[in-house]
Structure formats: structure tokens, C-alpha cells
Amino acid sequence: MVAEEYVLVTGGAGFIGSHTIVELLEKDIPVIVVDNMTNAVGGKEDDELPPVLQRIKSIVPPEKSQRMVFIKGSYGDEEILAKIFTKYKVSSVMHFGGFKAVGESKKLPMMYYSNNLGGSMKLIQVMQKHGVTKMIFSSSATVYSEPGPEDLPLTEKCPTGNCTCPYASTKYFIENMLKDLCHADPSWTVISLRYFNPVGAHPSGSIGEDPKGIPNNLMPYIAQVAVKRRSHLDIFGNDYPTKDGTGVRDYVHIVDLAKGHTAALDVLDQKKGFVAYNLGTGVGTSVLEMLKCFSEAVGRELPFKMCDRRPGDVAEVYCDPSLAAKELNWRATKTVADMCRDLWSFQSKNPNGYAS
Numbered sequence: 216m217v218a219e220e221y222v223l224v225t226g227g228a229g230f231i232g233s234h235t236i237v238e239l240l241e242k243d244i245p246v247i248v249v250d251n252m253t254n255a256v257g258g259k260e261d262d263e264l265p266p267v268l269q270r271i272k273s274i275v276p277p278e279k280s281q282r283m284v285f286i287k288g289s290y291g292d293e294e295i296l297a298k299i300f301t302k303y304k305v306s307s308v309m310h311f312g313g314f315k316a317v318g319e320s321k322k323l324p325m326m327y328y329s330n331n332l333g334g335s336m337k338l339i340q341v342m343q344k345h346g347v348t349k350m351i352f353s354s355s356a357t358v359y360s361e362p363g364p365e366d367l368p369l370t371e372k373c374p375t376g377n378c379t380c381p382y383a384s385t386k387y388f389i390e391n392m393l394k395d396l397c398h399a400d401p402s403w404t405v406i407s408l409r410y411f412n413p414v415g416a417h418p419s420g421s422i423g424e425d426p427k428g429i430p431n432n433l434m435p436y437i438a439q440v441a442v443k444r445r446s447h448l449d450i451f452g453n454d455y456p457t458k459d460g461t462g463v464r465d466y467v468h469i470v471d472l473a474k475g476h477t478a479a480l481d482v483l484d485q486k487k488g489f490v491a492y493n494l495g496t497g498v499g500t501s502v503l504e505m506l507k508c509f510s511e512a513v514g515r516e517l518p519f520k521m522c523d524r525r526p527g528d529v530a531e532v533y534c535d536p537s538l539a540a541k542e543l544n545w546r547a548t549k550t551v552a553d554m555c556r557d558l559w560s561f562q563s564k565n566p567n568g569y570a571s
């Protein structure tokens with residue numbers, strides 16, 4: 216019997232990783248999930264499946280979800296990785312793992328460089344040792360140098376670097392490390408997916424975004440206002456040169472984003488070297504528009520206050536997603552209304568996230 220080939224998913228208990236695992240299992244692709252659970256709600260016992268993975272088993276038919284193996288640990292732990300690569304046949308790695316809080320990264324840069332950059336280096340070195348040379352990397356729109364209005368929409372040719380925070384710099388540095396690796400060793404192929412603003416939840420309402428502590432990002436914060444965990448939304452600035460004065464971003468449904476990863480996996484073997492793709496809708500939506508749309512999904516007005524701008528924010532960011540359409544045959548299909556409907560379905564069923 217031919218040994219099963221697995222996709223190793225680091226950070227698979229997280230928001231994007233978990234939604235991607237659903238899509239992989241639905242396509243009968245066996246998955247090994249590695250997550251140290253620092254940023255996700257863990258199982259009661261160490262060997263117990265974390266709630267998010269238990270819920271994946273409720274979404275995906277048993278004959279498919281039985282192909283998910285969970286290993287609690289860090290993607291930078293060489294011992295754990297060596298055991299995995301020795302025990303299982305890993306065809307490729309989807310690397311989601313990493314700390315991702317912008318503000319925290321400014322306070323604790325070395326924690327971010329050690330975990331995100333150092334951990335990724337360890338992962339890559341173990342992959343090399345075991346002859347696994349295919350990776351899909353979870354990157355970010357934040358690797359682009361701060362865009363002015365004349366730079367929009369952002370294409371993959373736009374300049375990267377001069378990032379606004381250590382979190383973004385780690386993504387930028389990891390991309391460059393992978394580029395250099397691919398130049399040095401032509402057996403390597405890396406597809407780097409640059410996410411714009413992932414929001415929403417799986418339509419089942421079983422899995423979604425469950426940030427620890429106070430949400431940094433807009434939509435999980437608004438969702439927590441809706442379930443009365445937060446008193447109101449602070450809108451960071453209404454004096455930007457945008458359609459209504461509030462910040463404009465390219466929001467993309469998390470299920471569309473997850474499908475972008477399986478689309479990349481489908482062509483990974485046909486690619487060579489390092490290639491980056493924007494995953495976004497190409498449409499900019501303002502904070503006030505998102506608030507209005509989410510209020511419509513909830514069925515009532517949500518309280519907010521106008522506040523000063525948040526340092527480091529730019530007025531407007533959205534992408535040109537045409538390269539992913541052309542080369543990955545991937546397009547975002549879901550609307551902002553879909554994002555808000557599905558986010559509300561998850562948050563209303565899980566007011567306290569997975570802890571509930």
C-alpha cells in the first residue's frame with residue numbers, strides 16, 4: 216500500500232489554518248496539524264483534541280476528518296518536527312504558525328523575531344533534512360511598503376519592506392529567506408500568499424475567529440460589541456482622505472481565503488521557485504460601511520465613538536487580485552454581506568468564542 220502523503224499544517228488551530236484544514240479534508244487531503252496552542256483554546260487534557268479541531272470533525276464527514284492528525288507542539292521544535300517527518304510522508308507544508316498581533320510585536324520585537332523568524336528557520340532546516348521542498352507560506356499585505364493613493368491597487372510587483380511593525384517585518388524577512396533558499400536550491404518551490412483583511416467565519420457557525428484578549432482587528436471587535444462583551448466600537452479616525460473619512464481595507468471572506476490555499480496547492484507541483492500572490496477582493500470597504508453591514512446582519516444598531524487615528528494606520532489599502540485569478544484560478548466570490556452574516560452566525564452561537 217502506498218504511504219499516505221500528508222500536508223503538514225503549522226498553526227492549524229488558528230483562524231486561517233482551521234478554515235483551510237476544512238477545505239483540505241473536504242478534498243480528501245490528509246493533514247497533520249501542529250500547533251502549540253499559545254494562541255488558541257486548547258483541549259482540557261494535553262492529548263485532547265482542541266475545540267476548533269473537534270468542531271472541524273463536526274463540519275467534515277467522518278471518512279474525511281479521520282485523515283486529520285493533531286500534534287501539540289511548536290513548529291520550531293526540531294525534535295517534534297523530526298518525529299513527524301520520520302513517521303509520516305509529508306508532501307508539502309502550509310506554514311500558518313506565528314505570532315500576529317501588530318501592537319504586541321512593537322512591545323516585544325525579540326519574541327516575534329525569535330518565534331516567527333527563528334521558528335521558521337528551524338522548520339525549513341528540518342524540511343531540507345527530510346527532502347521536503349514545497350511550502351505554501353502564510354504571508355500578509357503588511358509586507359508591502361506603506362502605500363500612498365497613487366500606489367493602489369497593490370500588485371505583487373509593488374515594493375515590499377520598510378514595514379510598519381516587527382510582526383510585518385517577520386513576514387517580510389521570512390519571504391526573503393524563502394526567496395534566497397529557492398534561488399540557491401532549485402528543488403524548492405514556495406507560494407507565498409499575501410492576505411489582505413481576512414474576516415467572517417465558516418457558514419456552519421461552528422468555527423470562526425477567536426482572538427485572545429482584546430481584539431486588535433476591526434471585525435472581531437465589532438462582533439464582540441454585538442454580543443455585549445465590549446461596550447462600543449472606537450472608530451480610529453474619521454478624517455482620512457477616503458470615501459467617508461474612515462479607513463478603507465480589502466476585506467476577504469475567510470472561506471474564500473482558505474480556498475486560495477487549496478488552489479495554490481493544486482498548482483504547487485507545477486511551479487518553480489518563489490512566487491507571491493495577493494489574496495483579496497480588489498475592493499475597498501470603509502470602517503463605517505463594515506459597521507453598517509454588520510449591524511444589518513445583527514438586526515440592530517451597534518454603538519460606536521469617533522476617536523483619534525491609530526498610529527501606524529494608513530488611509531486606504533486594497534489589492535489587484537488578478538495574478539491569483541490568472542495563475543491560481545482563484546477569485547474571491549463572497550460579499551461583505553456574506554462575511555458579516557457568517558461572522559454573526561459564529562459569534563452569536565459562540566459569544567465567548569471556543570471557551571463557550
Ligand code: WQD
Binds near residue numbers: 317410434449
Ligand atoms: C481595519 C480598519 C482601523 C479596530 C491588519 C493587521 C494584521 C493583518 C491584517 C495579517 C482600520 C479600523 C480597527 C478598531 C477601528 N493581518 N479599526 N477600530 O489595520 O488593516 O491591519 O491587517 O497580516 O492583522 O496588520 O486591520 O482590522 O486592525 O483595522 O476603527 O477597534 O479598522 O483603523 O482602518 P488593519 P484592522
